[in-house]
Amino acid sequence: MAQEDPKAAYERLRAAHLHDVRAALTDHVARLAWPRERIDHYRTERLRSLLGFARERSAFHAARIGDVDPATATVDGLARLPMMVKQDVNAEWDRIVTVPGIDRAGAERVLAEESWFSYTPSGLQVFSSGGSSGVRGVYVWDREQFVTLACLAWRWQTRAEHLASAADGHRQARLAVLEAGEPPHASTPLFDIATLPGMVTFVIPAAAPFDEVLRAVAEVRPTHLVGYASVVGRLARAVVAGALDLRPVRVSTNSEPLGEEDRDAIDTAWGVPVHNLWGSTEIGVQAVGCGQGEGLHICEDEVILERVDASGRPVAPGEPAVRTLATGLAGRAFPFIRYDLGDEVTLLPGRCECGSAMRRVADIAGRRDDDFRYGEQVVPAAAFRHVLGTDPRISEYQVRQTTAGAEVLVVGTPDVGDVLTELGVSLRPYGIPAAAITVHAVEEIPRTAATGKLRRFVPRQR
């Protein structure tokens, strides 16, 4: 038999998978209107199911669950279990995975041998992410998990589109997908999904030179955008600057924190609903913006978030937390239970104007490691962002920490002397003199190889 084209085989399996996603979306959209008690009840049942399954099939989790009885476990009682960190994942991979026939070496082999996205014979998808901490992770998602995660990623938009299309009739929807665009990152399979009848999708690799991204977007003329926050933000700035004619009706951002400068540019350029998504390769999707109210709705039916202190004990909603732990209720192949996400979240009080009872977190500002440390002195990323993110002539930037200051790369047409002066003023309170800062105009800022993400802040390696 002739060698099968791996792309064609993948697309056939994926097409079947996407029908499952669209079928399940109806249920997921309905959940957004669930009353509080129903969310709580569902979540408890899902937690008991996950703990029971993990105890049976994962030696790692069996030891941790110990004498906690899955049949009577509660969300509040979850704090009795130890937390799980990235080092556990790498050191204990083979004892965590619950699917027979695959181990870390086998998952690595799938990644090494695949020339395109693929499914294993048992239907798993294997992904990897560079990780901003520099530790590479390998993850497996089973079929049902992918369906759930895709629904979490798209249900808010789907709900809003149903309401909108009832008002103004169906239009030919075209979705531009500005994600990694290739294996091994999970972003493309998760976001390249046509959720509306007749919707067509176009994948445009986010890490391509921006000229190419701009050209491709202009050609596609999308009605909907989904992509890395920094790339969508930069497209918005191009529209404001008159370099691009683009009028999407809905925008979805993910993979990077949606910074103020990008959100402002998107609002100025289009003034349309923005659905920001906070996710991770480990859990998948943790929270998504509804496009109406402030912040992001936690996916409370499928994810349990705990704000905890340094030792893993939950803290009250108003108190500062040191870590955010997540339990992914849909993750059976490789369970993450009380997993340290490394992000800080703030709970928003009250019910959202959209009416959903799903609780909200404030926009995720970014990781703690965005701040630069010089000995005892901490310089917040905001001190740079305040200058670099608000100059309309800067379309992209990167700040690299040096021994005593920073090297700043800017793309666009800023007055480098002015930028330097303003940075000097902004950083002086933190003890960084203007002389310790350099600013260079460059054509392009390289993106992280494994994920295609942009690192705006690069701390000095110690």
Ligand SMILES: [Zn+2]
């Ligand atoms: Zn809402």
